[in-house]
Amino acid sequence: MAQTLVEKIFSKASGKEVKAGEFVMANIDLAMIHDITAPLAIKAFREILGSDAKVWDKSKVIMAFDHQVPADSVHAAENHKMLRKFAEEQGILNYDVKGGIAHQIMVENHVEPGMLIVGADSHTCMYGALGAFATGIGSTDMGFVLAMGKLWFKVPESIRFNVHGKLEKHVYGKDIVLKLIGMVGADGANYKACIYSGEVVEKLGMSDRLTMCNMAIEMGGKAGIVEPDKTTLEYLKAMGRPYEGELLKSDEDAEFQEVELDVTGMEPQVAAPHRVDNVVGISEVEGTRVDQVFIGSCTNGRYEDLKIAAEILKGEKVASNVRLIVIPASHREYRRALKEGLIEIFVDAGALVEAPCCGPCMGGSFGLIASGEVSVSTSNRNFIGRQGSPEGKIYLVNPAVAAATAIYGEITDPRKIK
């Protein structure tokens, strides 16, 4: 039977040959919990197993604090305190406030091709950039996983997005995925796995692939995936954990729903308020006055993103009407950016550089916007109130657009300046 990569991963995880549409109980390879969703997950876990409950396999559960870091309220501090105690009692790995964004920590240190991974956060779908199947689940589902080491799934069908053509300067993985979200809509891939393919994706580096997989959820996707290849193996090697196991890939005659995109001549894309699928070319929103620019998040806070932004910001100053917030996605990305002089460029330009965390992305912590203000952000959601006031507006962009916008104080096409 010809199978998609997704069907192969679920066959491996459930111990029987499965196809899309089947319900399976599948074994979980890794589970990620963070400071916002873990408290409710632990509550469900204890309801299932009792107060002296032990997780099914302490080597497979990873905890990190990233949403409210460092603790920004007594509420958050109490949650962190409880979670620290839980991690210690259970003997599970806890990056605490020191590692950065959980998703970035996972891909750098834990994710391997072919794994079935769940995380108590919707952007867990990012890990598929390494050829794994990773999906976001709620806290009760996570409680079940912590207790049982498995979870029920409906094996999803796969949409294969074939991306062809040639990318323009300052057009990146972010623009491709925004374009695709705009094409299929916010529920265009609901219940389905999004497999990114084609000559353009094959040439993309891991950072861009991660961005694209990260945003699969914004079209309803259950997972974002790039079939593992040389780039995948090189990335794992660079992370100090070369992978020599089996590389599962889709069979050539497996069944997909296919979507085609030719990116030749495509300008940088922007998701305008208040929907991620409200996607337009930058020329339609150029000149929009901006109050805050955020460069960071699990979507676009990696070294590669910071480098793109720094090259534009080098020797420039942030416009007087703008506050620029830059947050590397992880400790590793932060160190690299620091070592290679990027942080100095940001600071000299007048940016606020914060320690690795989710920052303003989900509006639960610092860096909020006021009523009537406009935020330009490299993150993944522009819903009403997402970054503060419900009367604020959020435009989602790539890091080059964000940097150019910070300099000019209005939405700016980076191709016109550098």
Added chain:
Amino acid sequence: MGRAWKFGDDIDTDVIIQGKYLVINEPEELAKHVFENLRPEFAKEVKKGDFVVAGENFGCGSSREHAPLALKATGIEAVIAKSYARIFFRNAINIGLRVLECKETDKIEDGDELEVDYEKGVIYNKTKGEEYPINPLPDFLKEILEKGGLVEFAKSLRERA
């Protein structure tokens, strides 16, 4: 019987419960802030037994279980939508919030009085004198619901093992 609170398509979890409230783990506290930025009057005026009625892709966005928990704690009888985002739907089933799939929600207006017959799988619109079918759940999900949610389902699996 309860009144319909009508919403549109793609109601996201940030709008159901904003990120700044996610430090709260108590459902009753969360319930005070449901739809705060979209319909500020909702949390104050919603009554036990009311219905949240929406279009396609209800609950899209974040995996926060605070969203179905908060909705459930408002005392609503059920959410009725044309379709649901995947994670929200799972979370709702897992915590025992009724999520009914019905393709005819366009016919329901804000303020209509509704009643549901779960056995027959029918929604009655008392205001308009109409009835709409509910799409049945897959057997696998029915089993979880019959056990009383995922926690009870897990306990039953452990007993079987």
